[in-house]
Amino acid sequence: xxxxxxxxxxxxxxxxxxxxxxxxxxxxxxxxxxxxxxxxxxxxxxxxxxxxxxxxxxxxxxxxxxxxxxxxxxxxxxxxxxxxxxxxxxxxxxxxxxxxxxxxxxxxxxxxxxxxxxxxxxxxxxxxxxxxxxxxxxxxxxxxxxxxxxxxxxxxxxxxxxxxxxxxxxxxxxxxxxxxxxxxxxxxxxxxxxxxxxxxxxxxxxxxxxxxxxxxxxxxxxxxxxxxxxxxxxxxxxxxxxxxxxxxxxxxxxxxxxxxxxxxxxxxxxxxxxxxxxxxxxxxxxxxxxxxxxxxxxxxxxxxxxxxxxxxxxxxxxxxxxxxx
Amino acid sequence: xxxxxxxxxxxxxxxxxxxxxxxxxxxxxxxxxxxxxxxxxxxxxxxxxxxxxxxxxxxxxxxxxxxxxxxxxxxxxxxxxxxxxxxxxxxxxxxxxxxxxxxxxxxxxxxxxxxxxxxxxxxxxxxxxxxxxxxxxxxxxxxxxxxxxxxxxxxxxxxxxxxxxxxxxxxxxxxxxxxxxxxxxxxxxxxxxxxxxxxxxxxxxxxxxxxxxxxxxxxxxxxxxxxxxxxxxx
Numbered sequence: 292x293x294x295x296x297x298x299x300x301x302x303x304x305x306x307x308x309x310x311x312x313x314x315x316x317x318x319x320x321x322x323x324x325x326x327x328x329x330x331x332x333x334x335x336x337x338x339x340x341x342x343x344x345x346x347x348x349x350x351x352x353x354x355x356x357x358x359x360x361x362x363x364x365x366x367x368x369x370x371x372x373x374x375x376x377x378x379x380x381x382x383x384x385x386x387x388x389x390x391x392x393x394x395x396x397x398x399x400x401x402x403x404x405x406x407x408x409x410x411x412x413x414x415x416x417x418x419x420x421x422x423x424x425x426x427x428x429x430x431x432x433x434x435x436x437x438x439x440x441x442x443x444x445x446x447x448x449x450x451x452x453x454x455x456x457x458x459x460x461x462x463x464x465x466x467x468x469x470x471x472x473x474x475x476x477x478x479x480x481x482x483x484x485x486x487x488x489x490x491x492x493x494x495x496x497x498x499x500x501x502x503x504x505x506x507x508x509x510x511x512x513x514x515x516x517x518x519x520x521x522x523x524x525x526x527x528x529x530x531x532x533x534x535x536x537x538x539x540x541x542x543x544x545x546x547x548x549x550x551x552x553x554x555x556x557x558x559x560x561x562x563x564x565x566x567x568x569x570x571x572x573x574x575x576x577x578x579x580x581x582x583x584x585x586x587x588x589x590x591x592x593x594x595x596x597x598x599x600x601x602x603x604x605x606x607x608x609x610x611x612x613x614x615x616x
Numbered sequence: 617x618x619x620x621x622x623x624x625x626x627x628x629x630x631x632x633x634x635x636x637x638x639x640x641x642x643x644x645x646x647x648x649x650x651x652x653x654x655x656x657x658x659x660x661x662x663x664x665x666x667x668x669x670x671x672x673x674x675x676x677x678x679x680x681x682x683x684x685x686x687x688x689x690x691x692x693x694x695x696x697x698x699x700x701x702x703x704x705x706x707x708x709x710x711x712x713x714x715x716x717x718x719x720x721x722x723x724x725x726x727x728x729x730x731x732x733x734x735x736x737x738x739x740x741x742x743x744x745x746x747x748x749x750x751x752x753x754x755x756x757x758x759x760x761x762x763x764x765x766x767x768x769x770x771x772x773x774x775x776x777x778x779x780x781x782x783x784x785x786x787x788x789x790x791x792x793x794x795x796x797x798x799x800x801x802x803x804x805x806x807x808x809x810x811x812x813x814x815x816x817x818x819x820x821x822x823x824x825x826x827x828x829x830x831x832x833x834x835x836x837x838x839x840x841x842x843x844x845x846x847x848x849x850x
Contacts, residue, residue: 361709364716365777367724369688370756371801380712382705406705456683537692538703538712552709585686603680605689615686 345441347589349568349581352398354436354444354593355558356454357384357405358541360465362551366532366542369611376532377547379463379555381452381539382406386444387425387433398437401444404430405554432554442592451599452539457610458584460528460563461541464556465549469521479514524548528563530584533609536599559589584610693719717775724798729805730778734771734797742780744768745811745821747843750782750795751804761803764793765843767836768811770825783829785840790830808846817842 347353358379366374382405390400407428411419414429422429426447444450455461475481475497484490484498497516501509526547533542547555559565568581579587594602681687696719703712721730733742742748749765766784769792778797783790795802811820817838821829829835 359709362713364713364720364775365798366720367798367800371753371799373796373799378713378716380705380709457687458684533690535693537694540712540716584684586684588683590683605681605687606692606694607690608681609688609690610684611686611688 345591346578347591348578349565349572350439351442351591352437352439352565353442353454353559353589353591354401354403354438354450355434355556356381356450356452356541357403357432357434358382358452358555358557359406360547360549360551360553360555361540363546366609368532368609369615372612374532374544375546376542376544377529379452379541379543379547379557381450381454381541383428383430384450385425385427385430386446386448386450387422387427387430388446389443390435398439399443400435401438402433402435403450404433406431434556436558438592444592448593449596451536451594451596452534452541453536453594453599453602453604453608454590455531455534455541455557455559456586456589457531457534457608458586459531459582459589460560461531461543461557462525462527462560463529463543463547464523464525464558465547465553467520467522467524467548468550470519472517473519474516475514478516478519481514528560531610533607535607536602536604537606539596564589584613585615691723695719696722714775720776721798724776724800726800727797727802727805729797729802730773733805733807734773734778734780736773742768742771742807743811743820744770744823744826745819745839747808747811747818747839747846748782749806749808749843749847750793750802751806752795752799753801753803756801758801758803763847764791765808765847766791766793767821767826767829767839767843769821769827769829783836784843785833785836790833790836808843 345351358381361378361380363375363377366376368374384403384405386401387404388402390402392398392400404422404425404427408414408431411429419429470477474495476483476495481497483495484493486494497514500513526545529543529545529547531541532544534540535542541557543557549555564582567583571581582588693716696715698711698715698718703715706712725731732738732740735741744767746768747765748768749763751761751763754760754762764782764784766782769781769783771780772778776798779794780797781792781794783792785791795805809818811818813819814822817835
């Protein structure tokens with residue numbers, strides 16, 4: 292191992308320790324001028340404070356977030372009703388890249404990255420440069436979201452869990468738990484054959500596969516045993532029950548696909564938020580009444596971690612229930 | 617290859633993009649949130665259940681939070697510190713749930729049931745066979761109550777979802793009720809007779825889960841008689 296690299300690693304070892312949450316973050320060793328062959332990345336532009344922030348409309352498409360599913364727990368609301376909730380944590384979700392729309396009516400594509408990689412030595416150079424041009428630490432997970440122009444966020448900005456408002460609906464997209472190669476009873480809910488009365492070796496089988504000479508083949512898409520799970524699925528219209536801006540947690544009501552610590556993509560619900568707001572807008576409702584459950588508007592373009600920390604909001608915000616506006 | 621990344625100068629990057637896992641230390645978050653959040657609500661108060669307290673909490677939060685008119689402020693989870701300190705990006709995410717559950721139990725479990733009567737190893741924990749009366753509120757305003765008496769046939773320890781099962785025979789019909797220890801609608805758990813000994817109606821049923829009692833109506837009839845007698849005498 293080169294001597295300089297060893298020294299650099301030794302000086303940075305405490306910054307990569309998994310348990311440390313020290314207040315001083317040690318900086319990496321400063322380079323010699325000759326060793327850096329690539330240009331330094333442009334500093335991320337902060338959002339300008341002079342222009343007033345744009346107001347969310349039903350025809351605005353905000354960005355989503357990358358979160359980790361931490362597990363499930365239960366919360367009781369003001370009526371004493373118990374709600375099972377899934378805890379999603381936003382782990383250093385930063386904007387990596389913007390892409391322009393492909394057509395005249397198209398939307399911008401914004402790439403977000405989440406969860407810093409502690410060990411970057413095994414990354415390909417092109418991967419390192421991809422993050423370097425954004426000025427962010429290399430991430431584990433990357434996802435793209437389509438956004439309208441007013442919802443663009445400067446590259447390098449870290450997004451907070453307060454991007455979502457308690458009381459709004461979200462869609463959650465994740466890979467389901469893989470179940471391996473499974474039979475038709477587990478995979479498709481077939482009823483199988485009787486356990487007794489002479490059934491021979493076919494208690495859990497699919498039974499007949501098709502008709503007779505016509506068509507003389509098996510239709511495409513016939514349900515058969517195969518690999519189950521491990522597919523991306525969307526769970527729609529989950530209510531955001533609570534938002535914790537200190538630990539960057541989003542509590543959504545109900546279950547979410549995937550195992551604990553899985554990567555989740557969270558976005559504003561297409562049906563319960565976007566289409567509903569569009570309908571209310573077309574009915575002539577004023578701004579502030581497009582969304583339900585006491586939600587007046589959604590933060591546009593987002594709430595950054597710095598904004599959430601400095602804002603005069605409660606650390607933990609919860610939606611109390613319907614009719615409690 | 618790795619050196620090129622580590623040569624990123626810190627001056628070109630904002631504080632959060634410094635090479636190395638970036639993070640805001642929990643101390644900074646705690647300080648920022650206590651400074652910024654000007655809520656005068658006491659940090660250790662349990663979630664306000666009375667309408668007046670709820671209204672005051674909503675009004676305080678509504679004034680500062682512009683995106684919703686119906687928000688209730690809850691105490692910060694960092695006020696219940698847990699041994700695991702890496703809560704922002706833990707290696708195993710379940711540590712976040714453990715931290716949350718310990719905080720939520722301190723908030724919700726006002727009767728401290730999950731730490732005394734229904735704990736795993738507390739000396740005062742209830743054994744199966746104990747006869748108890750559970751009083752619970754029937755509405756959110758907490759004006760009316762209802763009682764259920766019976767024999768404890770099992771306690772399920774699930775952290776915040778810790779629950780216990782009570783069985784009784786009411787009008788010749790066996791009825792089981794599953795109560796959550798941390799439910800805000802739970803008013804009181806009164807122990808009529810703590811299970812003890814190996815004989816008699818108040819005996820210790822011997823197992824942590826006594827579901828076999830469902831097939832033994834003779835045991836239950838004696839327990840039900842004793843429970844109703846004790847309830848009437850109070």
